[in-house]
Amino acid sequence: MAYKITGQCITCNLCDSVCPTDAIKKVNGSPWIDPELCTNCIGSIHTVPQCIAGCPTCDGCVQISTDYWESWFSTYERLVKKLTKKQDYWEKWFSVYSHKFSEQLQKRQQHQATF
Structure with missing residues (x-):
């Protein structure tokens, strides 16, 4: 996790309302950023982390x-988890790729056999 909520937090809950992945949770009444859900807003439409952009303390109760x-x-x-969840994708890709490769190999062998 790249971001943590510090003791300067005024519990305004603005960061919670702007987080696109709902990674900010309440633990014992204090906000906490769940490292499993936080993507640091990378790969989203946002150019900066929304928890930092929405924080009114300016000094940053959310720090890197x-x-x-x-x-x-x-x-x-986090990236490995995303890849492993797509196991079916890779199996399908390999199956299609190996099938196409086999077809091309057979065509080449038939073509060479005719000459």
């Missing part, structure tokens, strides 16, 4: 984590 590796592994795990 400074731990590079935590952010890297979080992004990696």
Whole structure:
């Protein structure tokens, strides 16, 4: 997770209402960003994270984590989960690809056999 809600939060709930993935949850009355749902607004229509854009504190009760590796592994795990959920896609792709490749190989062998 790249973003965390700090102690400067005034619990205005604006970040919750603008989050496109509903990643901001309430835990013991305090907002918390769920790392499994947060996409940092990457791949969406937004150019900046909406939790930061909607925060009225200006100083930022939502801050970027400074731990590079935590952010890297979080992004990696999120992308791997997206890929593994598409297992049927890759199996279908491989099946179609191998079928087309076999057809082309047979055509080439038949073509070479005629000469």
